[in-house]
Amino acid sequence: MVYVLGVNLPDRQLVKFALTQFYGIGHHTAARICARFQMHNTCKVRDLTPLQVTALASFLSSPKDSISPPRFPRAPPDFVPSTKTHQQLLQEFRAARVQREAENKRPEFLLRRRRDARILPDPLKSLTIEAELKQEIRENIAHQKMIGSYVGRRHAMALPVRGQTTQNNARTAKKLNRVERYS
Known part of the structure; x- marks a missing residue:
């Protein structure tokens, strides 16, 4: 586990x-x-x-503080894996990087990543879980109660909030009318 x-x-x-x-x-x-x-x-x-x-x-x-993972370019459909050793591939990669730095060009996938980041923000950056989410929900319910909305009143009386039917709708309506009179 x-x-x-x-x-x-x-x-x-x-x-x-x-x-x-x-x-x-x-x-x-x-x-x-x-x-x-x-x-x-x-x-x-x-x-x-x-x-x-x-x-x-x-x-x-x-x-929110995590770093977005790098996006690597996808292989084309006609891609064939190389039979070279790891050391040979590493040397080729380093040589290409040195040449690119000499030309002062950025690889296309980095440019594409910056462009995509401006257009589509990362949806996982706004993720809230566990205690933070529960606290946010409690605050929202307290706000609904404080402003006296219909949803807040139903929360305060421990009644269904989203339109579910209760066992006795007449009794529920009387409770709501009684609360409205004294509010």
């Missing part, structure tokens, strides 16, 4: 479903988080490396 920010994530569960154990993370947000940390759809919690668990915990603790 993995504990992340006080929440138990079962080992045999898929990561995208285990993340929904956090209050405030649904299936869609969990899928986005898995994509951000490059976890495939069938990755289980027990398959996570300690580095991934640490990165996930640091992101969930403060998503």
Whole structure:
């Protein structure tokens, strides 16, 4: 079992479903988080490396302060993997970087990332979970009660808020009328 920010994530569960154990993370947000940390759809919690668990915990603790992951260019459809060794690829990469710096050009994917960041802000930056989200909800309900809205009054009387039917609608209407008279 993995504990992340006080929440138990079962080992045999898929990561995208285990993340929904956090209050405030649904299936869609969990899928986005898995994509951000490059976890495939069938990755289980027990398959996570300690580095991934640490990165996930640091992101969930403060998503606003986290750094957006780099976007790498996608391979074209006709891409064939290289048979070169790691050392050869590393030398070629360093030579290309030196040449690019000499020309003072930035790679296209970096330019594209800056352009996309201006157009589409990162939706995970505004993620609030657990205690922060519960506190925000409590504040919203207290605000509704303070301004005396219909929703606030229903919260104060512990009645259904979103239009659910109660057992005795006449009794509920009398309670509301009584509250309105004394308000």
